Amino acid sequence: MAETIDRELTMSRAMVEAIATEMRENDEVFYMGEDVADYGGIFDSTEGLREEFGYDRVMDVPISETAYLGAAVGAAQEGMRPIAELMFVDFFGVAMDQIYNQMAKNTYMSGGNVSVPMVLTAAVGGTYNDAAQHSQTLYGTFSHLPGMKIVVPSTAYEAKGLMHNAIRDDDPVMYMFHKRLMGIGWMPAPDGPKTPVPETDYAIPFGSADVKREGEDVTIVTLGLHVHRALEAAESLAADGVDAEVIDLRSLVPLDTETVVASVEKTGNLVVVDEDYQSYGVTGEIIASVAEESLGALDSVERLALPDVPIPYARPLENEVIPDAADIETAAKRTQ
Amino acid sequence: MSGESDRVAVTLGEWPEDTDSDEGVVVNWFVREGATVDEGADLCEVQVEKVSVDVHAPAAGTLDEIVCGEDDEFARGDTLAWLEPN
Numbered sequence: 001m002a003e004t005i006d007r008e009l010t011m012s013r014a015m016v017e018a019i020a021t022e023m024r025e026n027d028e029v030f031y032m033g034e035d036v037a038d039y040g041g042i043f044d045s046t047e048g049l050r051e052e053f054g055y056d057r058v059m060d061v062p063i064s065e066t067a068y069l070g071a072a073v074g075a076a077q078e079g080m081r082p083i084a085e086l087m088f089v090d091f092f093g094v095a096m097d098q099i100y101n102q103m104a105k106n107t108y109m110s111g112g113n114v115s116v117p118m119v120l121t122a123a124v125g126g127t128y129n130d131a132a133q134h135s136q137t138l139y140g141t142f143s144h145l146p147g148m149k150i151v152v153p154s155t156a157y158e159a160k161g162l163m164h165n166a167i168r169d170d171d172p173v174m175y176m177f178h179k180r181l182m183g184i185g186w187m188p189a190p191d192g193p194k195t196p197v198p199e200t201d202y203a204i205p206f207g208s209a210d211v212k213r214e215g216e217d218v219t220i221v222t223l224g225l226h227v228h229r230a231l232e233a234a235e236s237l238a239a240d241g242v243d244a245e246v247i248d249l250r251s252l253v254p255l256d257t258e259t260v261v262a263s264v265e266k267t268g269n270l271v272v273v274d275e276d277y278q279s280y281g282v283t284g285e286i287i288a289s290v291a292e293e294s295l296g297a298l299d300s301v302e303r304l305a306l307p308d309v310p311i312p313y314a315r316p317l318e319n320e321v322i323p324d325a326a327d328i329e330t331a332a333k334r335t336q
Numbered sequence: 337m338s339g340e341s342d343r344v345a346v347t348l349g350e351w352p353e354d355t356d357s358d359e360g361v362v363v364n365w366f367v368r369e370g371a372t373v374d375e376g377a378d379l380c381e382v383q384v385e386k387v388s389v390d391v392h393a394p395a396a397g398t399l400d401e402i403v404c405g406e407d408d409e410f411a412r413g414d415t416l417a418w419l420e421p422n
Contacts, residue, residue: 007366185361186383188363
């Protein structure tokens with residue numbers, strides 16, 4: 001099989017490949033959401049699934065997130081393995097009770113009598129001028145709440161392995177895919193998320209951060225789109241004699257503190273980059289976790305995240321608030 | 337390169353219906369130059385207006401040369417790449 005070795009996939013195709021494989025192997029796996037059947041997902045998250053599996057297993061739903069996320073929770077508790085898609089993570093507000101009180105807590109509230117083996121997929125992120133209600137990542141909002149695992153792929157390879165692991169997990173998993181990484185025609189991805197992807201299935205365990213670039217001088221911890229911006233910054237930094245290590249968290253819950261701490265104990269300097277709001281979020285959590293484990297290793301700390309403002313629609317304003325490679329480079333240099 | 341005459345042109349075979357444009361854009365390549373592919377393998381994804389279409393390998397062989405890279409525009413009938421059959 002020549003193409004096994006040589007092919008590369010976009011992130012969306014890698015996601016779909018994992019979902020299709022699980023659907024072929026397990027009749028209990030099904031997908032529902034808005035525009036996921038005929039349209040194939042507005043960010044290509046389900047492209048081709050309806051054609052193979054039909055409307056019973058790939059369902060377009062009415063615009064009531066409470067209704068269909070609640071239906072997914074119920075189906076999961078009865079032994080099915082639903083994947084339900086929140087078209088934009090920004091829409092969680094109308095269905096939050098189903099997410100954080102039902103999906104996330106029903107195993108606990110039932111004394112372990114039910115499991116909720118569902119995957120909640122959601123498109124996240126900005127950089128394409130979709131304004132304040134369609135551009136958020138909300139990583140911190142969901143990671144704050146107990147009872148669900150939170151995963152964020154950065155490449156096609158990660159997207160497939162994390163999706164297999166998410167569907168097979170017996171507990172609820174929120175799978176947050178960044179729109180800019182999917183490889184959509186009208187929203188070109190940066191170089192990086194399209195990677196070689198094995199045709200055989202494989203699972204990437206949660207709580208295993210990936211060192212995307214090794215370095216000695218500064219540790220840059222990030223996730224999602226900003227893995228690629230950090231790698232771009234690392235190239236510029238290398239030209240200036242600063243050797244950056246780039247860590248892709250891959251999951252926020254569980255969080256691989258061990259990999260981050262080991263890196264900071266090597267470099268002494270920590271830069272955390274997040275596309276979510278700064279206050280009470282990912283940057284503070286990572287820095288606090290390192291400080292608890294290894295305070296003495298920290299010589300210098302920087303954090304980059306969105307200032308606590310609604311994400312602007314206007315391109316120059318949005319570009320200003322979302323950290324870019326130059327911002328990361330500057331922050332890393334401040335630690336030296 | 338010897339045997340250049342044996343190379344097979346990779347083109348978008350069926351232009352998508354319901355489109356008014358005679359131009360498209362290459363969105364993604366799934367294989368790199370030098371890669372070995374099976375007949376029918378997905379080579380690239382192109383878009384005509386808002387319709388995405390996959391372009392498949394016309395034969396088994398080696399992808400010799402990519403003519404239209406990602407984000408490049410092409411016209412109906414243009415050669416997107418050259419394939420060296422096995």
